[in-house]
Amino acid sequence: MRPEVPAAASRTSRASFGERLAAARSGKGSLCVGIDPHPALLAAWGLPDSPEGLERFSLAVLDAVGPVSVALKPQVALYERHGSRGFAVLETLLVRAAEAGVLTIADAKRGDIGSTMQAYAEAWLREGSPLAADAVTLNPYLGFESLRPALDLARSTGRGVFVLALTSNPEGRSVQHVGGDASVARSIALAAAGENADPDGAGRPGQLGHVGLVVGATVGDAAERLGLDLSRLNGPILAPGVGAQGAGTRELRAAFGGALPLVLPTSSRAILAAGPDGTRLRTAAERTRDELA
Ligand SMILES: O=c1ccn([C@@H]2O[C@H](COP(=O)(O)O)[C@@H](O)[C@H]2O)c(=O)[nH]1
Numbered sequence: 665m666r667p668e669v670p671a672a673a674s675r676t677s678r679a680s681f682g683e684r685l686a687a688a689r690s691g692k693g694s695l696c697v698g699i700d701p702h703p704a705l706l707a708a709w710g711l712p713d714s715p716e717g718l719e720r721f722s723l724a725v726l727d728a729v730g731p732v733s734v735a736l737k738p739q740v741a742l743y744e745r746h747g748s749r750g751f752a753v754l755e756t757l758l759v760r761a762a763e764a765g766v767l768t769i770a771d772a773k774r775g776d777i778g779s780t781m782q783a784y785a786e787a788w789l790r791e792g793s794p795l796a797a798d799a800v801t802l803n804p805y806l807g808f809e810s811l812r813p814a815l816d817l818a819r820s821t822g823r824g825v826f827v828l829a830l831t832s833n834p835e836g837r838s839v840q841h842v843g844g845d846a847s848v849a850r851s852i853a854l855a856a857a858g859e860n861a862d863p864d865g866a867g868r869p870g871q872l873g874h875v876g877l878v879v880g881a882t883v884g885d886a887a888e889r890l891g892l893d894l895s896r897l898n899g900p901i902l903a904p905g906v907g908a909q910g911a912g913t914r915e916l917r918a919a920f921g922g923a924l925p926l927v928l929p930t931s932s933r934a935i936l937a938a939g940p941d942g943t944r945l946r947t948a949a950e951r952t953r954d955e956l957a
Pocket of ligand 1: 771878
């Protein structure tokens with residue numbers, strides 16, 4: 665059975681996702697490790713490209729890396745490609761992680777009109793849903809306000825969302841950077857900060873909120889250039905792009921400056937390439953975490 669999030673008695677006594685993450689960070693550091701079971705990685709681990717291989721891979725990563733990561737981020741697409749049996753593996757992973765006290769961020773990048781968004785919110789954030797994670801990534805292309813069901817459910821359950829703002833891939837610029845001060849990325853960052861201004865709806869504005877942003881570690885000076893004031897987000901920043909996409913300490917500093925304390929550097933393939941040996945895998949994660957600290 666999935667454990668309740670801490671302090672679940674009432675909306676106002678429940679810690680926000682940002683606060684739960686901050687508590688985890690103080691013991692484990694800031695690294696978020698992605699679980700991306702690509703067919704080539706499964707093969708390199710000596711595992712079949714099947715739901716069985718997926719499960720062995722996922723649980724091995726949880727055991728080895730969970731204790732030294734602030735959160736694990738399963739890439740939902742790599743479970744979805746195995747159909748319903750892949751989703752069953754993802755459910756098992758999410759339950760086992762919750763039992764082990766490891767936070768999970770489902771990288772699902774969901775986004776739709778509000779009525780459909782309600783269903784996505786319930787799938788990924790509702791207490792008792794088989795796919796409930798601690799947080800889910802969201803795509804705001806239909807407008808930030810279309811995400812309202814997920815924003816509200818995250819707030820009331822102590823879970824979180826990470827909304828795409830400046831993604832790590834070069835193609836993102838053609839949408840996210842256009843318009844200078846009026847860019848999509850800036851409007852998303854402002855809206856997220858507004859949500860976090862009073863994170864639990866109880867007039868406790870000092871708490872870190874439930875709405876995070878995705879800002880790639882590879883984006884260079886884009887956040888500054890486009891006027892995103894990330895240090896005022898009052899929520900966490902997920903920064904994929906470390907390792908396989910080329911970013912490291914220098915790139916993180918260049919991208920985030922004074923907002924670095926809010927950042928969760930995120931790496932998948934570069935760590936998973938260490939292979940199935942639990943000690944080597946954990947060492948790879950620890951080394952990455954310590955290099956970035
Ligand atoms: O802007 C983004 C948003 C999400 N991702 C996801 O993160 C991992 C990155 O994997 P690596 O192996 O560390 O490159 C992957 O699941 C992406 O879908 C991203 O890269 N950039």
